[in-house]
Amino acid sequence: MTHSTIPTVVLVHGAFADAAAWSGVITELQQQGIPVLAPPNPLRGLAADAAYIASVTSQIDGPVILAGHSYGGAVITVAGAAPNVVGLVYVAAYVPDQGESLADLQGRFPEPALASNLRQSAYPGEDGSGAAEFTIAREAFPQVFAADLPEETTRVLAVAQRPLAAAAFTEPASTAAWRTKPAWAVIADADQAINPDVQRFGAARAGAGGVEVAGASHAVAVSRPKEVADVLGEAFRAVTA
Numbered sequence: 001m002t003h004s005t006i007p008t009v010v011l012v013h014g015a016f017a018d019a020a021a022w023s024g025v026i027t028e029l030q031q032q033g034i035p036v037l038a039p040p041n042p043l044r045g046l047a048a049d050a051a052y053i054a055s056v057t058s059q060i061d062g063p064v065i066l067a068g069h070s071y072g073g074a075v076i077t078v079a080g081a082a083p084n085v086v087g088l089v090y091v092a093a094y095v096p097d098q099g100e101s102l103a104d105l106q107g108r109f110p111e112p113a114l115a116s117n118l119r120q121s122a123y124p125g126e127d128g129s130g131a132a133e134f135t136i137a138r139e140a141f142p143q144v145f146a147a148d149l150p151e152e153t154t155r156v157l158a159v160a161q162r163p164l165a166a167a168a169f170t171e172p173a174s175t176a177a178w179r180t181k182p183a184w185a186v187i188a189d190a191d192q193a194i195n196p197d198v199q200r201f202g203a204a205r206a207g208a209g210g211v212e213v214a215g216a217s218h219a220v221a222v223s224r225p226k227e228v229a230d231v232l233g234e235a236f237r238a239v240t241a
Contacts, residue, residue, distance in 0.1 A: 012072035012079075014041070014068070015071045016135060029232060034236050044165045046171040047078070088183040088208075093199065095201075112194060120133070186220060213228075
């Protein structure tokens, strides 16, 4: 068997984080001998971010399983249309349908604590004018994003946030790869950033087997890497078989 026939798991981080959030999951997958890659997600807008992840995917020799955390779930929903993507794994994630934005999806359910704890700033847009982006208020970050992690860890994560462009909240998904490709889901049932019912709804609609992680915060990939890696391993074995 060559690497051209073995799936690579590509881990796509979400807002207010970076690829280091997958560190524990990467270690677990490497111990299982599963090829893995965790590229940066630009966090500048759904179409642009999905195009970037699709470009990474297209350069991998062989099939790919895309895994997305949080906003990364929307990104893999669009980027997953790439021909060599054979599976999708949603981790405490948004799972939009074609034509649906994050705001549309979240609007069906009660707002999470995240909504009242976002802080707006500006960055230079493509035309040089100011564009809006958001982070989580540092004092609220531990409870909203990572309540099941030690305080010393959340203090670091709070100041290392990567902002999400405001446009990403309202930009509709141009396609929904889960309509034609198998999907799996990890649901964080104590999530204060994405209502767990949003996660359950998306997983059910996509036909994804939703594995609930009891007491898990939005940072489930950091706090519970083995449970996340177990679902990724299940997806890997399913598409390999």
